[in-house]
Amino acid sequence: MKRFTGFVLKEFRHIFRDRRSLFILFGMPVAQIMLFGFAITNEINNVDLAILDRSKDDTTKEIINKIAASEYFSIEQFLDSESEIAPVFRKGKVKAVLYFEPDFGKKLIQPGRAKIQVVTDATDPNVASTVSNYIASILQSYQQETRRVVEPEYQVVSEVRMLYNPELKSVYMFVPGVMTVILMLVSAMMTSISITREKEQGTMEILLVSPLKPLQVILGKVFPYVFLSITNAVVIVVLSIFVFGVPVNGSLFLLALESILFIVTSLALGILISTISATQQTAMMVSLMGLMLPVILLSGFIFPISSMPLPLQLISHIVPAKWFIVIVKGIMLKGVGFAYLWKETLILAGMTLFFIGLSAKKYKIRLE
Amino acid sequence: MKNENAITVSELTKTFGTFTAVNAISFEVKKGEIFGFLGANGAGKTTAMKMLIGILKPSSGQATVAGFDVHTESEAIKRNIGYMSQKFALYDDLTVRENITFFGGIYGLSRKRIQEKSKQLIEDLGLGAVGKSLVGSLPLGWKQKLAFSVAMLHDPQIVFLDEPTGGVDPITRRQFWEMIYKAAHAGTTLFVTTHYMDEAEYCNRVSIMVNGKIEALDTPKNLKQHFEAATMNDVFLKLARG
Incomplete structure (x- = not known):
């Protein structure tokens, strides 16, 4: 345990010494939520x-x-x-x-x-x-x-009610999406980069020769990012509630649990990426191309999935972010509980187990 | 321990598919010995070393390191050896002290022990002025010496050094070997791979690997006599060219 805390402490030092990663970690969420909240909007003004x-x-x-x-x-x-x-x-x-x-x-x-x-x-x-x-x-x-027009004798009047977002504010739609993108970015990209950095520097070899078990090494690398991702999720939710007035109609506790599940999913993906890439550069490219693009384009964050062609709709099913966005929208805007979200939760959990299993297998092969 | 050998290897083999990287090598390393492990690139040195430090499973053959079996007791081996890789491998973005604390920590040293060790180590290396600077800002020679000291931090019985002096200037190399002698004098066994044939002369005994096999193993003096060569470099060339 003492070895583990020493490891985690070292990991935090890496993060806080590196201005760039600090900026990505804390600047990005705030910048993104402000951008999407204020600047990028579907409404028109003036x-x-x-x-x-x-x-x-x-x-x-x-x-x-x-x-x-x-x-x-x-x-x-x-x-x-x-x-x-x-x-x-x-x-x-x-x-x-x-x-x-x-x-x-x-x-x-x-x-x-x-x-x-x-x-x-x-x-x-x-x-x-x-x-x-x-x-x-x-x-x-x-x-x-x-009333200069004479009303016809009968007419069909459509009375529209916009449920869950009566003012059609676009920030309602962006908050779940931005949260997903940020959690994915921090968890998957940052962990994959930090693990491949150890490989590139040769320190991974030293760690493997030490009495630390490989599992301890991976957990030690991942733990700080769990902590930072949770911090980020909290920052995003607080900003969206107090700056943009987005409601959290459902249970905050459920939202927290689901977010942690998604963070673990992303971390598992990050570890998987680190097992297949030898350098930080590769890890970054794989994360950006393999994760960020699907998260932004195929998750229903910006473009509705129902209006995509069928093949893309099918692909969107295997994007974890898609399910998380459904969950977050459900909890924050619709205020529904676990009874309505168990299917999405189960899918995310299944994906997580799959990624963990796959990376454990890959990691072993590398060690042999 | 009753056994006088720090490392015993017999018929150790590693195959990758149809390629035999290490072909049934056998040798012994005595306690407190500086053992030079030589060979051209691709001769199988690194593979053999990886099996001995417990991060690669042998295909066949036996080996014990510090009295523990490489097949079944690799965890115990890891606790009793130190390792310095050919890539300089400390954390550049941590300070000298933080690196020492971290590596001491993962070897399970107590906080008090780490403090004593780092004080002594910084004194010995004359790093007092830079104890709080990031390792990345130190010259390569200092980094190498620091890395060696860190590998010795937990007082291992055996230290494996994988081409420790690559890219270092002659003066630092000289100082580095002084550190190695000092460690050997204190009873530590040193297992060193190197490219520099002049360094081979500093070793008590030297083995030369060619194509996965150990072709020669003796003291530098005897080897030179046997191959009728003036320097170890000539011995190596004669062997490698066949």
Whole structure:
């Protein structure tokens, strides 16, 4: 036991002496959660519009005021002719142009139909479609307020309720993803690098010749990262609760247990990577290509799995991160308990055992 | 121990698939002896040494190290030997003292013992001024001497040195061999592999491995006489060229 604590102490010294790894360990989680929380968002705010009003009557003025008053848009300039539309888009600042047809107000009363054309810059398709949706809904609410339209005798009204994330905040979606990425990065990449570093330096050989058992060596290497990963998970959850107001609707205790399970999964992967790579560089490349890309692209973190082609959906099943994201979303946003998550938990646990078994086998072969 | 030998090896063999890296070698190393283990690259020295220090299982044959069997008692062997590898292997990002404490710790020395040892060691090596600097900042020669002292930290019966003086300047090599003599004088057995044939002359006895077999084993003096060579270098060349 005393040998083990000495080993762990040495491991912590390595970590705290190396500025780069310290930065990855503690800078990354904070930077990522801030980036995803504040900067990377699917919502739109203060999109610049240009207006081409061929009618210039009270109605169009009211509509324009209403749009200008919303936080989503700011009116950048007024155009005088159609020929100005294309140059405005080419400059790039304006994302949409609203075109009111001549005699807009009059036509709205008689014959009761008036047209607005919404031209958007679809080089960014997401923004374009969101902008046109927002404008449509502003127009709709304008109509309802002024009641200038006669309500049809019957109509289908869809009342939408957004469960679990009523304001559709994107940070709700990013927190589980960022947590997964960070835990994976710290646990798998950092351990695989630190184990291969011992191999590269030749100190691994010294350790194997010492009375320490190989299992003790591996546990000693891994233990500090368990501790650091847990710290990171706590930092991420605290930041998301207090800075972004993401709720934890389910049990914090369950969230902690599931996170520890995922940390162990990642550590097992890290050890596996270290058994197949001889140098730190290889370990890093394997971790980045083999782990980070699937975690970001195939886990449902950013791109929904249900809209992927079937082969990719199948591959996503073997990405541990996918299951962890389901678990975290379930606990934090839906507030469900273990009864709903046992299947995902079981899959993660199974994967963990598989990775541990495989790396134990590889490690033995190397020693023989 | 009644046995006068620190290491006994008989018919020790290691095969990798169809390739025989070590072919039925037999020899004995006496207690307190400096035993030179020579051979060209790929002759099988490192493989043989790895079997003796308990990190590689022999394919066949017998060997005892410090009285323990390499097949069944490798854990006991590990407690009783010291090892210094050809790669300089201390932690560059730890200080001199931290390295000593760490390696003392994994060999199970008590805290008090570690303190005594590191004080004495730092004094002996004249490292007092740099005890708190990172090992990475020391010149290679100092690192090598430190690595040797660390391998001796737990007072092992036998120390295995795998090309300990690679890339070190002649003065440091000389000092290094003085340390080896001192250790041998104190009763430690030293098992040294080396490329430098002038160093072979410093050993009590020398074995020369060619293609997995031990082709010659005697004192440097006798070997030179037997092969009618002026230096160990000539002995080695005669053997290696066949």
